[in-house]
Amino acid sequence: MSKRPDVQRGDNIAIALQPEVGIGFAHADNQWFEETPDPLGSLAELNELWSPRWVWWDRFTAGQVAGAGVPIDRCWDVATVHRLLFGGWKTSLGEIWASLLSLPLDSLPRMGQLGLLDMPEDDGDRNQPIQPDGHLRPEWVSGESHVCGEHLVAWAALALRAMKLQEPLLDRLPDPGRARSTARSESAAELLCAEMATEGLPINEAKALELIAEITGPRATSAIEDDRIREERDEAVLVHLTPRQPVNLRNPAEVKAMLRRQGHDLPDTRAWRLEQLSDSDPLIAALLKWRRAERIATTYGYGWIDEHVRNGRLRGGWSSSDGAAGRMTASAGLHNLPAAMRSIVEAEEGHVFVRADLGQIEPRVLAAVSGDQALIAATQGDDLYEPIATRLGVTRDIAKVAVLGAMYGATTGESAHALAGLNKNYPVAMGLLEEAAESGRKNRDVFTSGGRRVRMWSNNPGDGDLDRAVAAGAARGRYARNAIVQGAAAEFFKVWAITVRRRGRSLRAEVVLCLHDELLVHVPEENAAETATLVLDAIGEAAHFWSPDPTVRFSADVSIVKRWSEAK
DNA sequence: ATCGTAGGCGCC
DNA sequence: AAAGGGCGCCTACGAT
Numbered sequence: 051m052s053k054r055p056d057v058q059r060g061d062n063i064a065i066a067l068q069p070e071v072g073i074g075f076a077h078a079d080n081q082w083f084e085e086t087p088d089p090l091g092s093l094a095e096l097n098e099l100w101s102p103r104w105v106w107w108d109r110f111t112a113g114q115v116a117g118a119g120v121p122i123d124r125c126w127d128v129a130t131v132h133r134l135l136f137g138g139w140k141t142s143l144g145e146i147w148a149s150l151l152s153l154p155l156d157s158l159p160r161m162g163q164l165g166l167l168d169m170p171e172d173d174g175d176r177n178q179p180i181q182p183d184g185h186l187r188p189e190w191v192s193g194e195s196h197v198c199g200e201h202l203v204a205w206a207a208l209a210l211r212a213m214k215l216q217e218p219l220l221d222r223l224p225d226p227g228r229a230r231s232t233a234r235s236e237s238a239a240e241l242l243c244a245e246m247a248t249e250g251l252p253i254n255e256a257k258a259l260e261l262i263a264e265i266t267g268p269r270a271t272s273a274i275e276d277d278r279i280r281e282e283r284d285e286a287v288l289v290h291l292t293p294r295q296p297v298n299l300r301n302p303a304e305v306k307a308m309l310r311r312q313g314h315d316l317p318d319t320r321a322w323r324l325e326q327l328s329d330s331d332p333l334i335a336a337l338l339k340w341r342r343a344e345r346i347a348t349t350y351g352y353g354w355i356d357e358h359v360r361n362g363r364l365r366g367g368w369s370s371s372d373g374a375a376g377r378m379t380a381s382a383g384l385h386n387l388p389a390a391m392r393s394i395v396e397a398e399e400g401h402v403f404v405r406a407d408l409g410q411i412e413p414r415v416l417a418a419v420s421g422d423q424a425l426i427a428a429t430q431g432d433d434l435y436e437p438i439a440t441r442l443g444v445t446r447d448i449a450k451v452a453v454l455g456a457m458y459g460a461t462t463g464e465s466a467h468a469l470a471g472l473n474k475n476y477p478v479a480m481g482l483l484e485e486a487a488e489s490g491r492k493n494r495d496v497f498t499s500g501g502r503r504v505r506m507w508s509n510n511p512g513d514g515d516l517d518r519a520v521a522a523g524a525a526r527g528r529y530a531r532n533a534i535v536q537g538a539a540a541e542f543f544k545v546w547a548i549t550v551r552r553r554g555r556s557l558r559a560e561v562v563l564c565l566h567d568e569l570l571v572h573v574p575e576e577n578a579a580e581t582a583t584l585v586l587d588a589i590g591e592a593a594h595f596w597s598p599d600p601t602v603r604f605s606a607d608v609s610i611v612k613r614w615s616e617a618k
Numbered sequence: 619a620t621c622g623t624a625g626g627c628g629c630c
Numbered sequence: 631a632a633a634g635g636g637c638g639c640c641t642a643c644g645a646t
Binding site for chain 1 (some may be wrong): 628
């Protein structure tokens with residue numbers, strides 16, 4: 051192992067580290083180990099000194115970096131770039147390595163699944179992370195092995211090798227420069243995710259408990275009491291039935307049958323369907339109210355607070371890309387908190403939230419990725435649907451439905467009627483959508499403008515039914531059509547988010563929530579105005595960096611609030 | 619008992 | 631205005 055080499059700003063340096071042990075580095079042909087009980091502290095120093103691009107395997111390292119608060123902006127997360135290149139998600143490092151080297155996946159070694167008959171023959175040197183067959187050694191993948199210095203160095207060096215294998219794959223995509231940009235921005239977004247998971251979302255816990263009590267009743271102290279509270283909740287619905295009869299409201303089939311007996315023959319009992327009937331039937335109004343309360347009782351009740359809130363912060367897992375078009379995902383209810391509960395998300399003492407959401411992001415992104423000049427012209431104003439409506443000679447509402455329908459693959463109703471006008475007036479954008487849909491129908495993967503592979507799926511083998519095959523093809527068509535817009539929007543959003551993260555650091559502005567087109571930034575009051583300006587400016591910066599067309603206009607609503615619920 | 623799936627709802 | 635794409639999480643239910 052050599053000493054620290056000369057490093058140029060922006061060089062790639064791979065790391066693997068272990069608290070109390072040290073940190074292994076790999077930089078071009080140099081590898082070295084620094085023994086220190088505080089490897090993250092020395093990482094912070096070197097980050098300031100060199101400002102390199104840090105390379106690591108996956109969110110395990112990102113989590114350590116986030117936990118220590120090391121202010122890293124540039125990184126390369128091998129697992130994140132893998133998801134960009136290959137689609138899908140929740141891939142193990144063993145599979146990632148095998149994919150990069152085109153090793154057969156059926157020979158992938160697994161931990162703890164060796165039968166008596168397949169005990170390994172000679173499986174090589176256990177101090178090497180690679181087996182003789184080329185696969186990653188499973189005990190290294192599961193993180194049990196790389197704790198001593200030499201192993202940390204080997205593990206870092208392998209991450210650098212993985213990156214070097216990924217780069218030429220990115221270069222094979224239609225727009226290599228853009229694909230490499232996406233690899234970097236998606237890696238930074240993964241680090242942001244690790245930080246959000248570590249830091250959590252500020253919650254007023256006392257208010258949360260009050261609100262839960264208001265909606266679902268007091269906290270039960272026994273199973274019997276819990277049953278009683280549930281029955282009381284059910285009773286508010288069942289009281290409207292004539293004749294009175296027991297119905298399990300938690301069983302959709304029973305609810306559907308109950309509604310049919312009351313004269314409502316519905317294909318399903320979805321809320322948007324029931325809402326249209328709630329004015330005329332008190333049973334339905336009561337059922338909708340019951341569902342809102344039941345939802346909070348089961349998902350966002352006392353158990354949810356107990357499980358996820360500590361020291362005034364709600365913590366959940368974050369992933370920078372889902373397995374489809376690449377949107378961020380979050381667990382612990384962070385992405386689907388009912389509107390009625392958003393008042394519990396409250397800035398801490400002396401702090402406020404800067405909340406911002408991108409306006410009409412998907413059609414603007416469609417304009418950017420398709421280069422449709424007529425649609426680009428429509429992005430110049432605050433409202434994109436108005437000029438489209440004028441051009442099509444329809445109302446704004448119909449224009450909006452038609453545009454959304456075109457992006458989501460709607461086939462019926464008013465939107466299908468207006469589709470002809472869209473095809474005629476915006477042929478480039480509509481052509482791109484149709485091309486994606488056609489790829490999907492033919493079971494060919496599609497790619498977002500940033501280069502993310504969106505995987506299709508086969509029909510069930512043996513399912514020879516032609517109608518079902520056609521239906522599956524149509525479903526893939528809608529999926530692909532939507533994915534190229536939704537996925538590109540997600541890429542733009544992430545560039546925006548990491549720009550705010552990077553530029554907000556000096557203002558102590560902390561991104562605490564990302565919600566597809568919405569950002570929540572927690573910041574000391576005195577920096578609120580400056581942060582709001584920054585968030586808005588960051589849109590222009592993100593567009594400059596991301597947008598295939600520099601003339602598309604993006605915009606956002608920005609407000610400074612104490613509680614999430616106060617905005618809009 | 620434990621698992622996967624379907625139907626449903628919350629959010630975007 | 632109409633009901634399409636994504637996710638996480640809930641319950642019920644049938645298969646193992």
